[in-house]
Each structure stands twice: as C-alpha cells, then as structure tokens.
Amino acid sequence: MGSEFAMAVEMGLIYGIIAIGIMLTFRIINFADMTCDGSFVFGGCVASILVKNGLSPAIGCAAAFIAGAAAGWVTALLHSRYKITDILAGILVAFMLYSINLRLLGGMPNITLEGSCLGNFGLLVTAMAAVLLIGYLLNTDFGLALRAIGHNSCLAKASGINVAAMMALALALSNGLIGLGGAFFCLTQSFCDVGSGIGTLIVAMASLIIGERILPFRSPTVAAASCVVGSVIYRILVGFALHGNDGIFRSSDFNLITGVLIVAIMAIGRKKKCFP
Amino acid sequence: MLSIENITIQLNGQRKILNHLNLSVAAGEFVVIVGANGAGKSTLFNVISGTIKPTHGRVLIDGKSDNFAQVSRVFQDPRVGTIGNFTIFENMAFAFCRHRRRHMIPFYGPWRQKFFKERLATLHMHLEDRPDDLVSSLSGGQRQALSLLMSVIGNQRVLLLDEITAALDPKSSREIMALANEIVQREARTCLMITHNIDHAIGCGDRLIVLGNGEIAKEFRGREKKYFSQKDLIE
Numbered sequence: 001m002g003s004e005f006a007m008a009v010e011m012g013l014i015y016g017i018i019a020i021g022i023m024l025t026f027r028i029i030n031f032a033d034m035t036c037d038g039s040f041v042f043g044g045c046v047a048s049i050l051v052k053n054g055l056s057p058a059i060g061c062a063a064a065f066i067a068g069a070a071a072g073w074v075t076a077l078l079h080s081r082y083k084i085t086d087i088l089a090g091i092l093v094a095f096m097l098y099s100i101n102l103r104l105l106g107g108m109p110n111i112t113l114e115g116s117c118l119g120n121f122g123l124l125v126t127a128m129a130a131v132l133l134i135g136y137l138l139n140t141d142f143g144l145a146l147r148a149i150g151h152n153s154c155l156a157k158a159s160g161i162n163v164a165a166m167m168a169l170a171l172a173l174s175n176g177l178i179g180l181g182g183a184f185f186c187l188t189q190s191f192c193d194v195g196s197g198i199g200t201l202i203v204a205m206a207s208l209i210i211g212e213r214i215l216p217f218r219s220p221t222v223a224a225a226s227c228v229v230g231s232v233i234y235r236i237l238v239g240f241a242l243h244g245n246d247g248i249f250r251s252s253d254f255n256l257i258t259g260v261l262i263v264a265i266m267a268i269g270r271k272k273k274c275f276p
Numbered sequence: 277m278l279s280i281e282n283i284t285i286q287l288n289g290q291r292k293i294l295n296h297l298n299l300s301v302a303a304g305e306f307v308v309i310v311g312a313n314g315a316g317k318s319t320l321f322n323v324i325s326g327t328i329k330p331t332h333g334r335v336l337i338d339g340k341s342d343n344f345a346q347v348s349r350v351f352q353d354p355r356v357g358t359i360g361n362f363t364i365f366e367n368m369a370f371a372f373c374r375h376r377r378r379h380m381i382p383f384y385g386p387w388r389q390k391f392f393k394e395r396l397a398t399l400h401m402h403l404e405d406r407p408d409d410l411v412s413s414l415s416g417g418q419r420q421a422l423s424l425l426m427s428v429i430g431n432q433r434v435l436l437l438d439e440i441t442a443a444l445d446p447k448s449s450r451e452i453m454a455l456a457n458e459i460v461q462r463e464a465r466t467c468l469m470i471t472h473n474i475d476h477a478i479g480c481g482d483r484l485i486v487l488g489n490g491e492i493a494k495e496f497r498g499r500e501k502k503y504f505s506q507k508d509l510i511e
C-alpha cells in the first residue's frame with residue numbers, strides 16, 4: 001500500500017503540472033485547447049530520445065518544454081492566422097503530432113529507457129516552481145492582460161493589446177508545461193509510448209475541477225496550487241477505487257471511474273447561473 | 277488635433293457605411309454626434325480607435341496616422357467596456373495600463389490601491405468600498421460609470437463616448453453626464469460623444485453634428501445649437 005501511495009503522489013505531481021497548463025488555456029484565456037494529448041507525448045518522446053542518446057534528464061526536460069511550447073504556438077497560429085476554431089486547431093495539431101512522435105521513436109510504437117532517471121524530489125520542486133511562477137505571472141500587469149484576452153477580447157484590442165501574440169504566448173506556456181509533464185511521465189516510468197497521450201486532457205481536467213472545488217479562491221497562486229492538490233487527490237481516489245477493494249474494479253475501468261468522478265463533481269458543485 | 281480625412285467604409289463591397297467623411301476637431305473641443313440608428317456613428321468610432329480599417333482615407337491624431345494609443349473609448353454596451361469576471365480593482369488596473377507596456381510587476385501595489393479608491397470615490401456609487409467584487413455583480417449603470425472612469429484613467433488625449441447613458445436611469449444619467457462634462461473640461465480632453473438624447477445633444481459640447489447616410493448632414497456650432505430640433509434628425 002505504501003508504494004501505491006507514493007506512486008499516486010508521483011503521478012499526482014506530474015499531472016498537476018499538466019493541470020496548470022490546462023488551467024492556463026481553459027480557465028485563464030478561455031481557449032478550449034485540445035493540443036494537450038499530442039504535446040504530452042511529444043514532450044515525452046523528445047525527452048526520452050535525448051536521454052537514451054546519453055544526454056542528462058534535465059536537458060531532456062528542457063527540450064520537452066520547448067517542444068510542447070512549439071506545438072502550442074502552432075495551434076495558436078492556426079487559430080489566429082487561419083481562423084480555424086480553437087477546438088479543431090488543437091485536434092489537428094495533436095493529430096499531426098502522432099506521426100511526428102512515431103518518427104521520433106524511430107518508427108517503433110514505444111521504447112524503454114534504462115533505469116529510472118528522475119527522482120521524486122525533482123518532481124516536487126518543479127511542481128512548486130510551476131505553481132509559484134504561474135501564480136506570480138498572473139498577478140502582474142502582464143498577467144492581467146493575459147486574463148483579459150479570453151474574457152473580453154474587444155476591450156483588450158481597444159486597450160492596445162496584441163491579442164494574437166498573447167494567445168500564442170499563453171498556448172506556448174501551457175503546452176510547454178504539458179510537454180514537461182510528458183517528459184516527467186516517460187522518465188519516471190522509463191518507458192515511452194506513442195499512445196500514452198490519450199485521455200491526458202480528461203485526467204488533467206479532472207484534477208483541475210477537483211482542485212477548484214477544494215480551493216475555490218480567485219487568487220491565481222492558490223488556483224495553480226489547487227491544480228496540483230486536486231491532481232494528487234484524484235490519483236489517490238482512483239488508486240483507492242482500483243486497488244483498495246478486492247477485485248470489484250479492474251485497471252481497465254480507469255476511464256469509466258474518471259468519467260463518473262468528473263460528472264459527479266460537476267453535478268455536485270455546479271455554480272448558480274448568473275444573469276447577464 | 278483629430279482630423280478625419282476622406283473616410284470611406286465599404287464592408288465586403290456592399291453599400292457604403294461612411295461616405296467620404298471629413299471632420300476635424302480642435303484640441304480640447306467637445307463634439308456631439310447625433311443620427312438615426314445605423315447612420316454609422318459607432319462605425320466612425322471604430323475607425324477612430326483603429327478597430328476597423330477604412331476602405332479609403334485616413335485618421336490623423338496630432339498629425340500622425342495610426343496613433344490609436346491616444347484614443348480611449350467608452351462603449352455603447354457596458355459589458356464590452358468592462359470585464360465581467362474581473363474584480364472592480366482588476367478592471368481599474370487593467371485600464372490603467374491601456375496602451376502602455378504591461379510589465380511583470382504585481383498589479384496591486386499600495387500606491388495604486390489608494391489612487392483607484394480615490395478615483396472610484398468620484399463616482400459617488402460607493403464602489404470604492406467593494407474593490408474585490410466581481411464587475412458582473414454590478415448593475416448596468418454602475419458598470420457604465422466604471423467603464424467611463426476606466427476610459428479616463430489613462431492620459432489619452434482623445435475620448436470617445438458612445439451613448440454612455442443609454443443604460444442609465446434619469447438620475448444616474450444626469451450624474452454620468454455631469455461627470456463626463458467635468459472630466460472633459462478639467463483635463464481638456466478632445467471628446468466626441470454619440471447620443472440619442474436631444475437634451476444632451478443641445479446641452480453638451482461646443483459643436484453638434486448630424487450624421488446621415490454616412491455623411492455629415494448638418495452641423496451646428498456654439499449658439500446655433502439652439503436651432504437644432506427633432507426635425508433635423510428625422511429628415
């Protein structure tokens with residue numbers, strides 16, 4: 001049980017970082033970004049390949065961040081330059097990334113790394129750094145502008161904000177964090193699979209929503225922290241559902257449990273409708 | 277100060293919304309614009325603030341074209357002029373940085389808190405006592421007043437007011453107009469105001485312009501304004 005708990009916390013931290021990325025797009029700039037499932041694996045593949053070729057995990061993670069950011073930037077470009085809707089732009093990029101990821105892994109569906117390359121301490125520090133950094137950023141004049149573009153782009157434009165550039169920046173930052181999460185995922189598991197991205201968005205969303213219900217405060221730092229807290233709690237809940245009882249659920253029931261959990265939380269804590 | 281030269285707007289090759297419009301406004305002048313619904317008044321403001329590019333012509337502010345950083349605007353709809361899910365304080369901070377570089381420093385410094393409270397107090401709506409309330413929880417009139425305040429918190433020289441009292445009750449409407457008048461006069465801003473209120477049209481400003489069919493149909497300066505009547509609008 002102890003190792004399962006440690007495992008849940010580890011996964012919680014990794015997906016907490018991803019949930020912060022999701023918060024940036026879905027909550028802060030109001031952009032339904034579906035790039036996530038692709039940029040997660042993209043980051044993982046980039047880091048895995050670099051580490052397998054003898055580079056240090058830190059460099060692998062930095063490269064994964066940049067790779068994810070590039071993916072997010074492309075999504076933003078598709079949306080603002082070619083007027084493709086936010087959802088479709090993200091799905092397109094994730095779809096195309098699948099081929100790129102396969103090429104990165106040399107045509108194989110998965111690769112194995114030798115030994116675990118990343119400690120839990122590094123994970124904890126990174127998650128905390130992400131929380132503090134995003135929290136600080138959103139509390140600045142610059143962050144205020146970032147928050148404005150999603151909620152009143154008309155006023156943002158009239159206030160001299162370059163909406164397209166801001167959106168690109170937010171999407172790059174978001175997907176950079178998601179790519180970083182993917183790198184952590186692969187390096188801690190010592191395994192990288194092109195299919196591992198499916199459902200990343202839903203899992204991160206679950207973490208985000210749980211966090212919001214537990215810590216319903218407007219402060220950006222608290223909001224970012226709540227993503228990580230929510231993610232850890234989510235992992236513990238799911239771990240308990242899967243392993244805590246004797247054989248009612250199988251590990252293949254993960255998706256079903258997650259879905260039911262999200263619906264339940266949304267149904268319980270739904271906000272009262274506000275009149276315009 | 278503000279000079280609008282030969283502006284034509286024709287969207288997607290359809291009929292012309294503005295037709296070779298010329299208008300020049302001196303520094304510190306207060307011009308009131310009236311005209312039927314769909315006459316192109318808001319469109320003219322969109323051109324001046326750079327939201328839409330004219331098909332022909334140009335807008336010069338202080339002799340420079342594309343000088344949109346000198347323009348601030350109160351929108352017809354208070355939901356556009358403010359951000360609903362920001363707090364009052366966040367809205368003020370957001371407006372404070374209009375057309376400036378937005379730095380990586382916290383937006384809630386003590387100097388700003390004090391300054392914003394002082395400014396909010398000038399509205400006499402007790403908004404200064406609830407800086408952390410969401411703006412979506414304000415009434416339409418309160419939001420419009422806040423929007424006006426936000427538009428004059430920077431030092432833009434050109435102020436555009438688009439039917440700012442449309443959503444207000446008579447008392448608030450009078451107060452907001454008085455506030456607008458006071459701000460324009462005290463700070464010598466160049467101001468253009470759109471209104472459908474005949475009393476405001478006659479009572480405010482140095483010049484009155486009637487817009488019709490995308491052109492300036494009539495113009496009244498100073499004293500002549502008292503000859504303006506409802507008939508001029510209907511024709």
Ligand SMILES: Nc1ncnc2c1ncn2[C@@H]1O[C@H](COP(=O)(O)OP(=O)(O)OP(=O)(O)O)[C@@H](O)[C@H]1O
Nearest residue numbers: 287293311312313314315316317318319320352439
């Ligand atoms: N984005 C647009 N695309 C097409 N037509 C437009 C657009 N914006 C405005 N128009 C047209 O331009 C004309 C003028 O619109 P505008 O909003 O300037 O009117 P207005 O004078 O402000 O009217 P009101 O008093 O009702 O506010 C209208 O006929 C409108 O349909």
Ligand SMILES: [Mg+2]
Nearest residue numbers: 317318319352
């Ligand atoms: Mg209008």
